[in-house]
Amino acid sequence: MALAVSLGVAMLLLTLATINGLGAQNARGAWMATNPHSQRPTQRGGELSVTTPSLGSPIWWIVSSNQFENQLIVQIDVAATGAHPLIPPGIPSLPGPGQFYASPALAALLRTTPASELGSRFTGTMIGTIGASALPSPDDLVIVEGQSEHTMAEISGASVITSFVTSSSDGGPDTSGTTGLQIILAVLALVLLFPVLVFVGAAMRLSAARREQRFAAIRLAGATMRQVSVIATVEALVAAISGVTIGFCLYFVTKPALVHVPFAGQPLQASDLSIGLVDVLVVAIGVPIAAAVVARVALRRVQLSPLGVTRRVTPQPPRAYRVLPLIAGIAVLAYFVSVGRPTSASAQVQAYLLGFFLTMLGLVLAGPWLIMTGSKLMASRTSRVPVLLAGRRLSDNPKGSFRAISGLILAIFVTSVSVGTISTILADHGSTSSSAPASRTVTDQFAFTTNNSIPSVSQSVVESLRSIRGVKGVTIVYVAPANLRIDGRVPNINGLGGDLQDGLVSCAELASTPALGRCHAGATYAALGDDVAFMRVTRSVTVAASTTWPSAQPTTNVTKLPVQLIAVATNGSTSVIEKVQTVLDRDFMFESTTSLFGEVDAKSSQLLNELRTSSEVVTLASLLIAGCSLAVAMAAGVSERKRPFGLLRLSGAPLGVLQRMVAFETAGPLLVISVASAMTGFVASDLFLRSQLGLTLRPPGMSYYFIVGGGLVGALAMIASTLPLLDRSTRPQNVRME
Amino acid sequence: MIEAIEVFFDFGQTPALRGASVSIREGEILAVMGPSGSGKSTLLHCLAGILVPKSGEIRLSGTRIDTYPESERSSLRRDTFGFVFQFGQLVPELTAEENVALPLLLGGVRRNDALARAREWFGRLGIDGLERRRSGELSGGQAQRVALARGLVARPKVLFADEPTGSLDSLTGELVMELLVTAARQDGTTVVLVTHEPRVAAYADREVVVRDGRVSSLTPDLAP
Numbered sequence: 001m002a003l004a005v006s007l008g009v010a011m012l013l014l015t016l017a018t019i020n021g022l023g024a025q026n027a028r029g030a031w032m033a034t035n036p037h038s039q040r041p042t043q044r045g046g047e048l049s050v051t052t053p054s055l056g057s058p059i060w061w062i063v064s065s066n067q068f069e070n071q072l073i074v075q076i077d078v079a080a081t082g083a084h085p086l087i088p089p090g091i092p093s094l095p096g097p098g099q100f101y102a103s104p105a106l107a108a109l110l111r112t113t114p115a116s117e118l119g120s121r122f123t124g125t126m127i128g129t130i131g132a133s134a135l136p137s138p139d140d141l142v143i144v145e146g147q148s149e150h151t152m153a154e155i156s157g158a159s160v161i162t163s164f165v166t167s168s169s170d171g172g173p174d175t176s177g178t179t180g181l182q183i184i185l186a187v188l189a190l191v192l193l194f195p196v197l198v199f200v201g202a203a204m205r206l207s208a209a210r211r212e213q214r215f216a217a218i219r220l221a222g223a224t225m226r227q228v229s230v231i232a233t234v235e236a237l238v239a240a241i242s243g244v245t246i247g248f249c250l251y252f253v254t255k256p257a258l259v260h261v262p263f264a265g266q267p268l269q270a271s272d273l274s275i276g277l278v279d280v281l282v283v284a285i286g287v288p289i290a291a292a293v294v295a296r297v298a299l300r301r302v303q304l305s306p307l308g309v310t311r312r313v314t315p316q317p318p319r320a321y322r323v324l325p326l327i328a329g330i331a332v333l334a335y336f337v338s339v340g341r342p343t344s345a346s347a348q349v350q351a352y353l354l355g356f357f358l359t360m361l362g363l364v365l366a367g368p369w370l371i372m373t374g375s376k377l378m379a380s381r382t383s384r385v386p387v388l389l390a391g392r393r394l395s396d397n398p399k400g401s402f403r404a405i406s407g408l409i410l411a412i413f414v415t416s417v418s419v420g421t422i423s424t425i426l427a428d429h430g431s432t433s434s435s436a437p438a439s440r441t442v443t444d445q446f447a448f449t450t451n452n453s454i455p456s457v458s459q460s461v462v463e464s465l466r467s468i469r470g471v472k473g474v475t476i477v478y479v480a481p482a483n484l485r486i487d488g489r490v491p492n493i494n495g496l497g498g499d500l501q502d503g504l505v506s507c508a509e510l511a512s513t514p515a516l517g518r519c520h521a522g523a524t525y526a527a528l529g530d531d532v533a534f535m536r537v538t539r540s541v542t543v544a545a546s547t548t549w550p551s552a553q554p555t556t557n558v559t560k561l562p563v564q565l566i567a568v569a570t571n572g573s574t575s576v577i578e579k580v581q582t583v584l585d586r587d588f589m590f591e592s593t594t595s596l597f598g599e600v601d602a603k604s605s606q607l608l609n610e611l612r613t614s615s616e617v618v619t620l621a622s623l624l625i626a627g628c629s630l631a632v633a634m635a636a637g638v639s640e641r642k643r644p645f646g647l648l649r650l651s652g653a654p655l656g657v658l659q660r661m662v663a664f665e666t667a668g669p670l671l672v673i674s675v676a677s678a679m680t681g682f683v684a685s686d687l688f689l690r691s692q693l694g695l696t697l698r699p700p701g702m703s704y705y706f707i708v709g710g711g712l713v714g715a716l717a718m719i720a721s722t723l724p725l726l727d728r729s730t731r732p733q734n735v736r737m738e
Numbered sequence: 739m740i741e742a743i744e745v746f747f748d749f750g751q752t753p754a755l756r757g758a759s760v761s762i763r764e765g766e767i768l769a770v771m772g773p774s775g776s777g778k779s780t781l782l783h784c785l786a787g788i789l790v791p792k793s794g795e796i797r798l799s800g801t802r803i804d805t806y807p808e809s810e811r812s813s814l815r816r817d818t819f820g821f822v823f824q825f826g827q828l829v830p831e832l833t834a835e836e837n838v839a840l841p842l843l844l845g846g847v848r849r850n851d852a853l854a855r856a857r858e859w860f861g862r863l864g865i866d867g868l869e870r871r872r873s874g875e876l877s878g879g880q881a882q883r884v885a886l887a888r889g890l891v892a893r894p895k896v897l898f899a900d901e902p903t904g905s906l907d908s909l910t911g912e913l914v915m916e917l918l919v920t921a922a923r924q925d926g927t928t929v930v931l932v933t934h935e936p937r938v939a940a941y942a943d944r945e946v947v948v949r950d951g952r953v954s955s956l957t958p959d960l961a962p
Contacts, residue, residue, distance in 0.1 A: 650788055
């Protein structure tokens with residue numbers, strides 16, 4: 001028992017260290033999520049005035065992001081408002097106009113990449129690098145660029161701040177730990193904690209069977225039940241304390257290996273993985289106390305008399321109604337596919353949360369009933385002794401059998417939902433082949449700016465873009481005026497949007513950027529649906545490319561209209577794409593983010609990939625922990641049935657019969673529950689995708705199958721490692737007859 | 739039918755059998771008696787192929803079986819021998835009829851056939867109505883009769899019974915012995931019975947005593 005407890009404690013400590021590590025990683029980058037709340041300086045008689053801060057004078061602040069070769073670059077523009085300005089973490093001083101600090105990784109890129117592809121996006125000279133203590137990961141691309149006060153005052157969205165955020169509370173630009181990500185990662189960590197705690201509990205029950213006969217002998221000697229309880233409690237405490245001590249040693253030995261696991265898409269630093277005093281006390285005190293409680297509870301299930309264990313309380317079999325929440329959860333999700341999703345965002349959150357919660361609850365409740373029903377069916381029809389023995393054992397105590405793998409069911413469900421959803425979204429937006437027009441078209445969308453558009457695009461910008469060798473065409477989509485005459489109805493190609501105005505585009509320009517669609521023959525102008533501006537977060541770009549937009553007849557000077565979108569078609573070369581992005585970022589840094597057309601931008605893509613990676617890691621860990629739990633449960637089961645199985649072997653039953661029985665008993669539920677959880681997760685994901693995004697579930701990538709398959713193999717290997725115990729315990733020569 | 743010839747066996751430094759020899763005819767019921775620790779169970783285990791003697795021979799119908807590898811001895815125990823022990827032999831997860839059918843299922847008999855053959859024994863041994871009970875729901879005598887049925891259901895050539903009535907009261911023990919002897923005689927099964935109770939040994943055709951690892955006869959061999 002001590003060894004099993006030590007393994008569980010080590011896993012528990014590693015999980016806590018991971019949670020703390022993610023928090024530390026996130027905290028390092030929290031300052032980048034500073035949400036400006038300070039007042040804008042007021043202007044009186046041509047002079048600016050600001051409130052005096054308590055620590056350093058306030059500074060102008062705005063955070064934006066852009067991409068380079070699909071990597072996110074976080075850009076922070078700052079300007080001092082007075083002497084002794086507030087200084088961001090990681091740098092010795094606030095950069096002035098024409099100066100910037102870059103992270104080491106970005107500095108290296110600036111040195112090796114042509115300026116036209118990267119460096120020209122930023123103004124000024126690099127005067128230093130940002131320290132590692134201010135970066136979530138050493139690979140992060142971050143720049144702190146100095147501007148003048150007047151420049152900052154002109155930027156929409158820039159504000160004055162008086163302090164920095166020390167923990168990411170409102171999700172700013174994506175470090176590896178925005179609030180949303182950390183919450184989700186915390187949930188995943190909790191999902192991982194559950195199987196660890198189940199395993200520790202199983203380890204504590206391991207020696208219960210062996211102890212019962214010994215306690216019966218002690219009762220025969222005259223001890224009361226109370227005295228036996230005390231003995232059992234002390235025994236469990238001693239074993240648990242030994243296990244905790246060994247567990248801490250195992251934790252320190254294995255912790256360095258955890259650094260290489262990219263829980264949030266990026267490896268942690270060794271110093272991030274730490275456990276606090278509270279964590280230590282909770283584990284060091286909580287686990288022995290839990291062991292003592294488990295020992296007392298286990299004794300209460302049996303009646304110990306001096307003649308031995310006389311009666312055991314038979315667990316109540318699970319009833320069929322346990323399946324109802326699962327059915328209800330799936331029904332809720334299916335309902336929204338048929339009638340459409342709720343209109344408001346808050347109603348959508350409530351609806352889908354209800355559906356997923358019911359489904360998860362249903363899986364946990366239905367698990368024992370499914371095991372019982374399946375095993376009864378199996379045992380009632382089989383002629384094979386291993387299946388008969390395993391089926392009876394499982395149907396006798398399905399809750400006990402399910403307990404060892406109960407943590408796994410949630411982990412696989414959550415992972416399947418997240419991997420299925422994320423893979424589908426990324427595949428739908430990023431699945432355009434390298435030859436498709438969308439993969440060669442860079443767009444700068446203004447749909448998410450304060451005014452949903454910029455006033456105009458200067459001719460110099462357009463000429464700069466056209467002058468780049470490799471650019472095939474430039475299209476400017478204007479905001480369509482309210483009284484625009486349109487021939488026919490503008491198609492809504494994704495079922496979403498409708499919040500913006502439609503776009504207006506020159507057909508001559510549109511022909512040069514085929515990814516955005518085409519005009520009717522002979523048309524001069526066309527009206528584009530507003531969902532083109534949402535393309536990065538909505539439906540497949542292939543629909544846009546095949547859309548023929550209705551003709552429009554503007555009555556005003558089109559070039560004076562506000563601009564909604566700029567699209568630049570290229571020859572697809574990475575160099576050309578980065579040059580185009582550099583021009584657009586330089587001129588429209590604070591109004592928009594450039595990306596390849598329809599591609600989920602780097603920020604969302606990074607976040608989604610991090611979530612997917614985290615989910616897969618949690619699943620792998622949960623499978624391995626479930627394997628440990630099952631191995632411990634199997635060892636306990638063999639110990640309990642040593643005599644009848646030994647006599648069975650003595651009577652001529654081959655060892656293989658017992659081994660196959662054990663395989664069915666442990667691996668059977670593991671495989672069935674894993675498949676059922678995964679299938680339920682994918683069904684739930686598909687229903688969500690259909691109703692919310694109008695997408696159909698795409699199969700997840702190979703990494704999911706490798707992770708789940710590898711985890712199952714690892715779990716089965718752990719179970720198989722206890723088979724020698726089965727042989728040793730049941731050898732005919734070792735059976736005691738008296 | 740089955741015989742041990744100058745068998746020696748020890749458990750480490752402790753000798754259990756020192757040149758034990760016994761021969762059992764086909765259809766005979768032999769009682770092996772002796773004080774606790776005399777080696778009678780060890781002799782039974784050697785005859786049954788559970789233990790391999792350090793020296794000496796075990797022959798079944800003239801063929802040496804002590805030289806068989808464990809897999810063949812295991813097959814022998816499954817296909818040719820039957821066993822009844824003192825206690826703890828029923829699989830708790832299975833019903834009484836499934837326990838009885840176990841040797842048939844292990845031998846590849848289909849489920850329905852195996853259960854049908856198993857149910858016949860419930861009538862023969864006076865335990866009708868207990869087919870669907872679990873072992874925990876049976877009295878000691880009932881459980882031992884189920885165990886007896888399991889030992890005989892495959893119609894073994896030799897039945898080894900090690901203290902079959904050791905955990906039963908005298909009346910129930912006598913009932914079990916009567917049923918065992920009756921069933922064995924009906925099927926012509928050879929029985930090797932280990933006991934320390936003279937009343938139980940009285941059911942046998944012949945009695946031998948194991949003392950200090952050697953065998954001596956208590957009753958003369960009256961076979962022609």
